[in-house]
Amino acid sequence: MTLTNLLVWRRCRWAVLVPLLAASFANVASANSPLLEGWPTGLEGQNSRVRTLELSDAGAESVVVHAAIALPAMSDHYRARVEILADVLSQGSEAYPRLTVRRLTGALGSPLRGFTTPGALHLRAEVPVEAWDNALAVLVDAMRRPLLDEAAVRASIETRTLVEPGEWSKALDGLRFDWATVQPREVRELADAILRPERTLVVVAGAHEPRTAAARVAARCAGWVGGLERRWTFESDQRVWFPKGRYVDLLGAPIDPRSEWPVACLAALALGAGKDSTVFRIVRERHAWSYRQEAFLASEGQRWRLRCLVQQAPGSEAPDPDALRQALLADVAAWDESTLARAAAMAKLAAIGRIPSPLQIGTRGRADASSLSGRALLAALWFEATGELWEVEEFSRRCAEVPLAKVKEWATTQLKASAGRIYGASGTPDR
Amino acid sequence: MFRGRRLVNTPLIPIPSLGVEVGTRLKSHVSAIASLLAALAGAQGTDPGAPRLRTETEAGSVIWVESVPDAKEVVVSLWASARDTAETPTTHGHRHLLEHLMAQGDASIDRRLESEGITLTAQTFRFAMHFQFRCPPGKENRAFQEIAPWLRGFETTAARIEHELRIMRHEFALRDGADALAAAAWRAAFGQRGLDAWGTLTAMAGATPESLKSLHRAHFAQSNLVVAVAGPVDLDSTTRQAVALLTTAPKATASPHREALVGESARVEDESSFGEARSAIAPGFARDETQWALAAALALATEVPRSFVSFVPSAEPSLVTWGRDDQRHGLGTVADGLSSNDEARLFRIGWEMGQAWYENQLRSPVGIAYLRGLYAVQSRGAKPEDSVRKIQAMTFEQFKEGLRAFGKDRGVTVVGVGR
Numbered sequence: 001m002t003l004t005n006l007l008v009w010r011r012c013r014w015a016v017l018v019p020l021l022a023a024s025f026a027n028v029a030s031a032n033s034p035l036l037e038g039w040p041t042g043l044e045g046q047n048s049r050v051r052t053l054e055l056s057d058a059g060a061e062s063v064v065v066h067a068a069i070a071l072p073a074m075s076d077h078y079r080a081r082v083e084i085l086a087d088v089l090s091q092g093s094e095a096y097p098r099l100t101v102r103r104l105t106g107a108l109g110s111p112l113r114g115f116t117t118p119g120a121l122h123l124r125a126e127v128p129v130e131a132w133d134n135a136l137a138v139l140v141d142a143m144r145r146p147l148l149d150e151a152a153v154r155a156s157i158e159t160r161t162l163v164e165p166g167e168w169s170k171a172l173d174g175l176r177f178d179w180a181t182v183q184p185r186e187v188r189e190l191a192d193a194i195l196r197p198e199r200t201l202v203v204v205a206g207a208h209e210p211r212t213a214a215a216r217v218a219a220r221c222a223g224w225v226g227g228l229e230r231r232w233t234f235e236s237d238q239r240v241w242f243p244k245g246r247y248v249d250l251l252g253a254p255i256d257p258r259s260e261w262p263v264a265c266l267a268a269l270a271l272g273a274g275k276d277s278t279v280f281r282i283v284r285e286r287h288a289w290s291y292r293q294e295a296f297l298a299s300e301g302q303r304w305r306l307r308c309l310v311q312q313a314p315g316s317e318a319p320d321p322d323a324l325r326q327a328l329l330a331d332v333a334a335w336d337e338s339t340l341a342r343a344a345a346m347a348k349l350a351a352i353g354r355i356p357s358p359l360q361i362g363t364r365g366r367a368d369a370s371s372l373s374g375r376a377l378l379a380a381l382w383f384e385a386t387g388e389l390w391e392v393e394e395f396s397r398r399c400a401e402v403p404l405a406k407v408k409e410w411a412t413t414q415l416k417a418s419a420g421r422i423y424g425a426s427g428t429p430d431r
Numbered sequence: 432m433f434r435g436r437r438l439v440n441t442p443l444i445p446i447p448s449l450g451v452e453v454g455t456r457l458k459s460h461v462s463a464i465a466s467l468l469a470a471l472a473g474a475q476g477t478d479p480g481a482p483r484l485r486t487e488t489e490a491g492s493v494i495w496v497e498s499v500p501d502a503k504e505v506v507v508s509l510w511a512s513a514r515d516t517a518e519t520p521t522t523h524g525h526r527h528l529l530e531h532l533m534a535q536g537d538a539s540i541d542r543r544l545e546s547e548g549i550t551l552t553a554q555t556f557r558f559a560m561h562f563q564f565r566c567p568p569g570k571e572n573r574a575f576q577e578i579a580p581w582l583r584g585f586e587t588t589a590a591r592i593e594h595e596l597r598i599m600r601h602e603f604a605l606r607d608g609a610d611a612l613a614a615a616a617w618r619a620a621f622g623q624r625g626l627d628a629w630g631t632l633t634a635m636a637g638a639t640p641e642s643l644k645s646l647h648r649a650h651f652a653q654s655n656l657v658v659a660v661a662g663p664v665d666l667d668s669t670t671r672q673a674v675a676l677l678t679t680a681p682k683a684t685a686s687p688h689r690e691a692l693v694g695e696s697a698r699v700e701d702e703s704s705f706g707e708a709r710s711a712i713a714p715g716f717a718r719d720e721t722q723w724a725l726a727a728a729l730a731l732a733t734e735v736p737r738s739f740v741s742f743v744p745s746a747e748p749s750l751v752t753w754g755r756d757d758q759r760h761g762l763g764t765v766a767d768g769l770s771s772n773d774e775a776r777l778f779r780i781g782w783e784m785g786q787a788w789y790e791n792q793l794r795s796p797v798g799i800a801y802l803r804g805l806y807a808v809q810s811r812g813a814k815p816e817d818s819v820r821k822i823q824a825m826t827f828e829q830f831k832e833g834l835r836a837f838g839k840d841r842g843v844t845v846v847g848v849g850r
Contacts (some may be wrong), residue, residue: 111733113736163757167607185559289601341546
């Protein structure tokens with residue numbers, strides 16, 4: 001299969017953090033069978049289509065087991081249900097009750113927990129090396145046979161109604177879900193339909209024995225059959241949070257990371273990484289428009305957008321989006337080789353986790369390679385978006401190869417095409 | 432040669448690694464003696480094989496250099512103690528403002544550094560100011576070069592102050608929730624002595640170029656300075672460079688006498704924040720109770736998703752804060768309703784996480800330079816390993832004492848009712 005060949009070929013070049021990937025299809029012969037659209041996979045003798053990424057890091061002192069489940073396109077109405085599902089998936093499964101989950105995955109204080117990113121539902125635990133296979137069993141059972149106990153679902157809903165996101169989270173994604181309308185039945189239906197082997201990418205990262213993860217994942221997932229596919233288009237009215245500050249927001253057009261990631265990453269780093277970045281120098285230091293201002297690539301699952309977001313004190317009156325855009329464009333026009341050299345240096349730092357990557361994942365902040373769990377998440381997101389493996393040297397090298405003219409052209413095009421808006425304290429209520 | 436008096440730190444090096452890891456690596460006799468002492472002491476280490484050297488100059492500056500041969504970066508931390516520059520309500524925030532202006536340097540400092548893969552960050556704490564350079568190996572000299580003009584003196588203009596205050600107005604208006612909760616707890620526990628490092632815009636507006644110059648001179652006097660370096664560096668040559676750097680700073684004046692902080696239990700509703708927090712009053716990093724409270728907070732945080740622990744090791748009494756800034760319910764139910772089974776389960780978690788909190792930092796150059804500098808700037812001989820040992824020796828009863836320090840009758844409860 002193309003995927004497998006690509007990954008095996010790339011593996012030869014990995015050096016420091018030897019990531020091994022096995023595109024693990026437990027039953028390869030039947031995995032090549034065409035899918036019957038609208039029917040559950042797992043029929044026709046397939047017993048697992050879970051893919052496995054293995055990041056082997058002998059220097060680590062733990063292992064992260066991480067499952068990323070790609071979400072189907074769905075309306076915001078269902079996103080609320082996914083959030084609840086993420087909360088309760090770690091609350092016990094048929095084979096592992098809640099306290100057993102805590103006992104088998106909680107030794108390092110990072111027990112099995114669920115969370116979402118744009119386009120995916122994640123389950124993750126970080127455990128001592130010797131405990132990783134047990135943790136994997138718990139993780140897989142949570143996806144295959146979750147209890148989704150009604151009391152746990154109701155407790156999650158009740159808790160969510162009390163939660164108010166932070167100021168910056170409100171600015172990034174202001175949706176205010178109507179938790180009270182979520183029914184436990186809906187969460188169970190959602191789980192049946194989206195927890196499917198072919199949507200699942202398992203990442204095993206850390207100091208486990210190399211080249212063992214794919215086989216263990218395949219064994220744990222053997223016989224896993226997903227439920228019925230369905231459409232998730234029901235719309236309901238969604239409210240929004242209003243942040244306290246004033247926000248000026250420029251949002252670029254969607255891009256395809258598979259073809260554009262090197263130039264997009266380098267441009268985002270030139271615009272937003274470090275204190276000599278364009279937004280820091282121009283927005284903060286020159287104009288004193290803000291204390292916090294960021295430029296990044298907003299992940300929307302398999303597509304990204306350039307976004308520049310400026311946070312201001314309530315009552316601020318300038319700039320409007322066009323003034324912000326013009327200020328940034330003027331600086332981009334003046335970028336020279338020293339700008340490019342600095343951005344390339346930032347790319348190297350992002351690759352090794354010294355600074356956050358340019359990839360923003362919803363309200364969770366930037367994808368960040370500084371920790372083992374961060375690398376596992378980044379590996380999953382990067383693979384799903386670009387079709388490539390996140391690899392330190394490769395990321396730096398590909399960024400460094402982008403010529404100045406191309407970076408300037410890309411950033412200019414994106415900024416000119418960006419949609420501008422103001423919201424928050426003194427902005428319009430329209431998000 | 433430098434004129435400073437070299438002191439030998441007792442490094443925590445397990446015996447088995449001495450001959451292989453350290454003995455072949457060290458070039459300095461002093462360092463070798465340090466290793467020998469460690470071997471004789473038979474101390475258990477958190478960072479096996481790491482030779483380190485602590486040097487104190489005649490003027491009272493401290494230099495910590497720690498070799499981490501396999502590290503991919505060198506971290507240079509400059510710490511300046513605030514023992515001579517305690518703030519009052521009328522000067523509240525002048526140190527924060529000074530930090531902003533110093534970090535700007537000339538207009539091109541960030542371009543110079545970042546192009547070479549070096550990042551510079553700055554922080555103001557209640558007890559010190561901290562500048563951190565993270566450098567590729569071999570480029571630590573660049574950090575020393577950029578620090579040098581900061582130590583020689585400080586100049587600014589009224590226009591620059593005014594411009595910076597315009598930026599800080601945005602910073603103050605949208606302060607992070609966890610930070611605001613912790614600050615409210617400090618005010619409740621310590622009153623006026625619990626002034627945070629942020630300050631107020633009103634007080635900062637009273638700063639002048641002259642007052643900041645004077646503040647800088649007192650803050651960056653030699654006796655207040657610590658340089659901590661960690662990474663693949665040579666101990667002797669790096670120490671020599673640091674000593675030469677620090678001797679260019681101004682001499683100290685007499686430190687004013689300060690009364691010891693005394694914290695009090697309290698419950699407050701705070702309109703500047705949102706969420707809730709429970710804080711334990713910790714008597715300082717030299718006392719066992721502080722480490723019990725830290726272990727308890729870390730264990731409690733695993734019980735409540737999205738909760739945070741805020742703690743900066745401090746020689747003086749301080750707070751260990753456990754909170755959440757996304758809702759204002761739930762912590763009290765957990766903290767005040769633990770069963771004996773819960774306590775027993777949490778003990779193991781707290782015991783491990785408390786040690787890991789320090790040890791994980793002491794594995795990386797950035798954590799080493801941070802923690803060693805942070806301890807030394809407050810108490811010259813203090814070491815984070817002493818805190819680790821206190822947690823290692825913690826009994827179940829002591830851990831329960833740590834948990835009780837977060838109780839509503841012992842600790843500080845903050846309910847953030849803002850937004």
